[in-house]
Amino acid sequence: MTTEAVVPGVGELAARIEDGASLAIPPDYSNVPLAATAALIRRNARDLNLVAVPTSGLQTDLLIGAGCVASLEAAAVSLGEFGPAPRFTDAIRRGVLAMKDSTCPAIHAALQAGEKGVPFMPLRGVLGSDLIGRRPDWRVIDNPFGENDPILLLPALRPDVALFHARRADRAGNVWLGQRRELVIMAHAARRTLVSVEEIVDDDFLADEVIAAGTLPALYVEAIALAPGGAQPLGLEGVYEADRARLVDYAEMARSADGFARWLDHFLATKAAVA
């Protein structure tokens, strides 16, 4: 409808994420909002409750290392081919991070429950996993349609905020996501959605039925900020490749708190320069 959704920059996105908010974030291979993450660290965000959809990597490791995170729900956290996520691993080993270990389809299903406005979603599998004993918020019931057939129920996830980076938005606030439909569900399930984008274009994404098929309507989007290179040093499919050298550096440097601080300083400086 209007261009009210467009805000000046990722700083404005970060300002809209309150301390203590539950924050849904994408997996490392998809639309990671690292410019907005730098802004969150710069504004000294605290006590965030991260929900990785369904895994995370550099973004979560940065936020943990910078002291922004109170709790984390994830099916996994790692830097993928670059190795373990050092600040995550360190925080877990020191017992300073409230970790809610999950499994990928459980996070997807719980977000779908949030999307549908139902209080829970059933999921097959998982029974007998030690994950269940550490998730007092999960329930196992006997399938009401079966007999002696236990099944896991997951409470709906409705994160306060979904935050991700995308290639393109139009001026009405519609965001093209293509096949990255986990981000669509994330936005539907979250109460508010904030998006950084590579570019804001004049087309109306909903007017073209082919584009519309991969578009998250503005209806779900509270604010959009322009952030070219907003996923770097991670890659953004179809736009830029990951900066492998910087990621190798991270995996190495972040093994110590000092090394992490040095990498982070450089990262914040780089992001500040382009913001």
Add this chain to the structure above:
Amino acid sequence: MTTEAVVPGVGELAARIEDGASLAIPPDYSNVPLAATAALIRRNARDLNLVAVPTSGLQTDLLIGAGCVASLEAAAVSLGEFGPAPRFTDAIRRGVLAMKDSTCPAIHAALQAGEKGVPFMPLRGVLGSDLIGRRPDWRVIDNPFGENDPILLLPALRPDVALFHARRADRAGNVWLGQRRELVIMAHAARRTLVSVEEIVDDDFLADEVIAAGTLPALYVEAIALAPGGAQPLGLEGVYEADRARLVDYAEMARSADGFARWLDHFLATKAAVA
């Protein structure tokens, strides 16, 4: 992968739908496979258990009038602006159709349960509706995450076959559906999916990320048949408009069994001519 999915015509689709099968079909505004429906009637299909996703109109009325239907699950059946569905209404009033009245989101949710391979899906609302008393397959339980909080559970729908018409398929069997994602869920939930299309093209829909975002992968598609005009006399978005005169005729003629038979004869003859 291969072009094995492409079969000679809608007759071959109809041959793959066994008598007694449960058959998921789209709403009247979206991709109605009327050429394939004519083929089903021509092959004298019997005892079909229709699942309208979530409503239906002309297609269901034709199949009922031609004696192909044993039962029907639907949130509504009507010819929309053209009035009530006469053969449906007649069959209900004579008590010869096993009707499972539902509500739109219940059918969507039950198909999502089928899509996810879970035995049921919860749904808010509906409590206190007389629909529930007539659906012994539905259950009301107390929300395990709440207290004194009744909630409806719907058993998963996994139709034997999903049948619909689409604009385009590629030679690998990928089908472009755009925003008609109820058809994607229908295909995921059904054990087998049969599709008639306006055209089969040489492109690879999965190679183009913008097209891919609206594409049902061949993985879910058992057979595709070319059927230009395959939704007529209903319309197909972006391709042709509904033939309003023929629909007005139908609404009028089908009020009697004789009139229905005359309209049907003409319809079958027309469809045979182009098949």
Add this chain to the structure above:
Amino acid sequence: MSACRTDELCVAVLARLIGDASHVAVGNASPIPGMAALLAQSGSGGRVRVSMLNSRRHNAFTDGGRELFDCAGQGRIDVFFLGGGEIDGEANLNLVSVGDPERPEVRFPGSFGSAYLYFTVPRVILFREEHSPRVLVPKVSFVSAPGTSPDNVYRPGGPAALLTGKALFSFNKNKKQFRLESVHPGETVDTVRQATGFEFDTADEVTNTPGPDPETLDLIRGPVAREIGEAYPQYAARFVRI
């Protein structure tokens, strides 16, 4: 008040009932609610978001048939319109059948999304132009969607008002009763009572339903009628006058 037809009056009244909702959704086969939504949007300077299922232009949904319902479940739809083959005095809606459901005397198309949206959309406006004892019955023969629910039932939504071709009622969910608020031109409390199969409360002062002012009527007959033509071509002709 300008002289206007009943359907034009209904468009104006429904638009007032939409008020400053941020998101109003309109189901299929609902041209008058659709026009009302467009009128409300126009009056709000575009701030009211309209999702009209029959429309391509006024329909931002991209996720298939379930999106309307999921969106309502998320609490993102403020106003929706429902009707019914029968509506009773407790705001129960019947969209299924009259008589024994196994061999009904009358069969309606079916419940559509009513059994869900009546619970999940905060303000559901009931609209049925026919105002007769056949439609407005003492007790519906089949409850597609109940007007009220026990306190322990999750129900953020429910009926806010009932508009017919003769009158406007509000609904009091504690009393489970409609209250006659205003009668349309040519009607009185008595003619409305005669045409209504259920008991209802009456406002202390039942007014005449105010019609659209000349500017609003121009909007209805001009841009709004032309705009609805995209979704309901057969309806536009009925309204366009300027």
Add this chain to the structure above:
Amino acid sequence: MSACRTDELCVAVLARLIGDASHVAVGNASPIPGMAALLAQSGSGGRVRVSMLNSRRHNAFTDGGRELFDCAGQGRIDVFFLGGGEIDGEANLNLVSVGDPERPEVRFPGSFGSAYLYFTVPRVILFREEHSPRVLVPKVSFVSAPGTSPDNVYRPGGPAALLTGKALFSFNKNKKQFRLESVHPGETVDTVRQATGFEFDTADEVTNTPGPDPETLDLIRGPVAREIGEAYPQYAARFVRI
């Protein structure tokens, strides 16, 4: 049998284990299973469908992150690969941590989809190149995904085999036990037993794991290695020789 490296041997063995599955899926960070899937596809004349999450070319999913799991829930995936930081003799997998989970000595990335896919995919092939008492433990410290389940638990899937850099085991779910089927070149039953932290059964005749024939090895070092480069550029170089 041609002289080949252990990783090349593993590709060949995994491809044989895939057999004539109609749909094999490969998770992230799984280049050797990915190569095996491509090899099996090539051997089947393209009939084996491969869904490799890391790939764009060999990945038909268009519905976002949940599609792999939904697809498995629908029964449309026949073979999947899992590994683990720890694997015990009952085929329990640990992808979470070693020691008290509140203050673990070792933290792995997390369970990913293992707790679900181990139940829903009929033939799960366990693959871990490192074969040591550290990985193959008597009892995992944390069960991400159990190897077996009570009879009343819905479980169409489970472990079919375990391949390491030293040996191939089958799994008997009734005995809840691995059975050593073959040892790789340079290994014996004894060296394998020494490197394994859990008890296992042995086949009546433990054979030498057959490696790829020359044609297969050419495929691995040629088209398959080049093809995996699209998904795992850093891996292709390690394999391409022709």
